[in-house]
Amino acid sequence: MTDVSYRELSLNGLWKNNPAIVQLLGLCPLLAVTGSVVNAIGLSLATCLVLITSNTAVSLIRNIVSDAVRLPAFVMIIASAVTCIELLMQAYAYELYQILGIFLPLITTNCVILGRAEAFACKNSLLPAIYDGLIMGLGFGLILVLLGALRELAGTGALLADMDLLFGPAAESWKIVLIEDYQPFLLAILPPGAFIFTGLIIAVKNLIDARIQSRMDAMKEKPVKGSKRVRVTGTIS
Amino acid sequence: MALMRITSPHAHGPMTTSRVMQNVLLATVPGIIVLTHFFGFGVLVNIAWASILALGFEALALRLRKRPLGFYLGDYSALVTAVLLGIALPPYSPWWLIAVGIAAAILLAKHLYGGMGYNPFNPAMVGYVVLLISFPVQMTSWAPPRGTGELPGLLEALQACFTPASFDGVTMATPLDVLKQNNSLLLEDLWQQNVQFGRWAGLGWEWANLAFLAGGLWLLYQRIYTWHAPVAMLTTLTLMSALFYDGGSSASGGSPLFHLLSGATMLGAFFIITDPVSSAVSNRGRLVFGGLIGILVYLIRVFGNYPDAVAFAVLIMNLAAPFIDQYTQPRTYGHASNRSDG
Numbered sequence: 408m409t410d411v412s413y414r415e416l417s418l419n420g421l422w423k424n425n426p427a428i429v430q431l432l433g434l435c436p437l438l439a440v441t442g443s444v445v446n447a448i449g450l451s452l453a454t455c456l457v458l459i460t461s462n463t464a465v466s467l468i469r470n471i472v473s474d475a476v477r478l479p480a481f482v483m484i485i486a487s488a489v490t491c492i493e494l495l496m497q498a499y500a501y502e503l504y505q506i507l508g509i510f511l512p513l514i515t516t517n518c519v520i521l522g523r524a525e526a527f528a529c530k531n532s533l534l535p536a537i538y539d540g541l542i543m544g545l546g547f548g549l550i551l552v553l554l555g556a557l558r559e560l561a562g563t564g565a566l567l568a569d570m571d572l573l574f575g576p577a578a579e580s581w582k583i584v585l586i587e588d589y590q591p592f593l594l595a596i597l598p599p600g601a602f603i604f605t606g607l608i609i610a611v612k613n614l615i616d617a618r619i620q621s622r623m624d625a626m627k628e629k630p631v632k633g634s635k636r637v638r639v640t641g642t643i644s
Numbered sequence: 645m646a647l648m649r650i651t652s653p654h655a656h657g658p659m660t661t662s663r664v665m666q667n668v669l670l671a672t673v674p675g676i677i678v679l680t681h682f683f684g685f686g687v688l689v690n691i692a693w694a695s696i697l698a699l700g701f702e703a704l705a706l707r708l709r710k711r712p713l714g715f716y717l718g719d720y721s722a723l724v725t726a727v728l729l730g731i732a733l734p735p736y737s738p739w740w741l742i743a744v745g746i747a748a749a750i751l752l753a754k755h756l757y758g759g760m761g762y763n764p765f766n767p768a769m770v771g772y773v774v775l776l777i778s779f780p781v782q783m784t785s786w787a788p789p790r791g792t793g794e795l796p797g798l799l800e801a802l803q804a805c806f807t808p809a810s811f812d813g814v815t816m817a818t819p820l821d822v823l824k825q826n827n828s829l830l831l832e833d834l835w836q837q838n839v840q841f842g843r844w845a846g847l848g849w850e851w852a853n854l855a856f857l858a859g860g861l862w863l864l865y866q867r868i869y870t871w872h873a874p875v876a877m878l879t880t881l882t883l884m885s886a887l888f889y890d891g892g893s894s895a896s897g898g899s900p901l902f903h904l905l906s907g908a909t910m911l912g913a914f915f916i917i918t919d920p921v922s923s924a925v926s927n928r929g930r931l932v933f934g935g936l937i938g939i940l941v942y943l944i945r946v947f948g949n950y951p952d953a954v955a956f957a958v959l960i961m962n963l964a965a966p967f968i969d970q971y972t973q974p975r976t977y978g979h980a981s982n983r984s985d986g
Contacts, residue, residue: 594777
């Protein structure tokens with residue numbers, strides 16, 4: 408498989424086959440840690456890095472590892488990638504590491520990563536595999552950040568709070584208070600809020616898809632009225 | 645003329661959805677009057693504002709879903725939801741609290757699931773629980789009943805709703821709340837030290853519950869619903885509270901009379917769990933449904949985190965209603981029971 412279209416890959420990862428809202432994979436971290444933008448960015452960065460690393464490694468060893476043991480091999484690769492990322496976060500963003508807690512090591516079991524390793528990386532050469540990891544990670548991360556932003560906004564009336572956990576002290580002033588005197592809407596921050604908002608995002612995505620589809624149908628050439636042949640008697644040529 | 649082939653039932657009752665809903669609305673009137681008498685105009689402002697919002701949101705949802713406006717607005721179901729939620733919310737709630745609750749009830753619980761007749765959960769209770777979880781402070785601050793202080797007037801009630809910042813509300817823990825916080829006093833002392841306990845179950849609360857009971861009995865007489873669910877719920881609630889009542893020590897959960905007449909017991913038994921859409925459908929199923937709600941209400945009230953439990957109990961059992969239906973299917977006439985050939 409050498410003729411991989413990068414355009415197709417991008418479209419797939421970001422929209423048509425988005426891991427979070429179409430494949431509905433990796434919902435556990437999606438629902439658990441998207442209470443704020445900073446958590447979402449932290450986790451999506453980690454997931455994206457793991458995806459790229461694991462796709463790279465899996466693509467490199469795809470001809471060496473036999474079919475029978477491929478899954479344990481993939482899981483080992485993913486687990487070591489996750490451990491590296493976890494140690495990195497512990498070193499450079501310790502507070503965020505503590506907030507994300509168990510959900511960092513749990514990236515190992517995130518179905519998106521194993522799914523891409525099995526469905527794409529082990530069948531494709533290095534560059535497309537890396538690109539696929541990047542795009543799928545981005546698609547996952549975008550939804551995570553969108554969900555985090557929606558929930559933070561609905562929950563606290565502000566955006567980008569505590570960004571210094573990830574970007575250093577310079578980011579302390581990034582917080583935007585959109586609504587003063589906002590009564591915290593706890594439901595949005597609690598897990599049920601994650602389910603409700605994910606559902607709404609999926610609904611909006613489906614709505615946009617339906618719109619596009621109906622526009623495409625409208626643009627399709629319609630058969631001219633009256634041109635239909637009533638009876639066909641035999642072929643001409 | 646060809647014969648029309650229509651399957652049974654051939655006889656139609658005079659009851660339409662809107663007639664049923666009108667009757668339910670009418671039956672809440674005594675309860676509303678009693679609540680207004682004890683807690684002031686805040687109750688009426690709640691209900692009025694909730695009704696306006698509910699009709700607005702219903703119209704909006706119907707427009708978005710391209711459904712006929714007049715037909716669905718005319719069935720009064722949105723109004724029933726609004727009135728029930730308005731009764732359940734603490735009087736003198738700010739406007740935005742009611743707006744969030746109604747939006748959750750009408751848009752989330754009703755129209756996202758397909759509108760009237762398709763909602764698995766009772767919309768009013770979804771609205772209530774969304775608010776209770778999100779805004780615990782506002783949702784547990786009830787106004788003190790008549791007899792413990794000055795009641796705010798109509799103007800002040802409107803002020804409390806629409807310019808909440810300028811309203812200096814007085815609040816008081818409800819009897820269920822006080823009982824929950826209590827861990828050292830005998831119930832007898834509790835009754836003496838807290839004015840809001842009234843005669844049996846709370847000043848105002850006992851009469852409001854009796855008024856809702858009266859409204860509910862009238863609905864039963866009108867055959868709006870069957871007796872099964874309410875009777876089952878009240879029976880199990882009585883049994884549970886009698887079982888755990890030890891004569892009034894500080895650890896007891898309150899007497900059966902207290903539980904029957906406090907909080908939302910009667911409102912729940914006759915107006916919430918009898919909702920034909922979200923409850924179990926067969927009579928046997930309704931017995932199970934109502935009975936389990938009674939048990940849950942007691943368990944959550946006494947051992948849970950929140951003072952009242954009707955909303956949570958109802959939502960849990962709404963979720964279980966299809967499961968109950970599965971096992972309580974009535975035998976079709978002329979056929980063997982399902983179990984024997986299973």
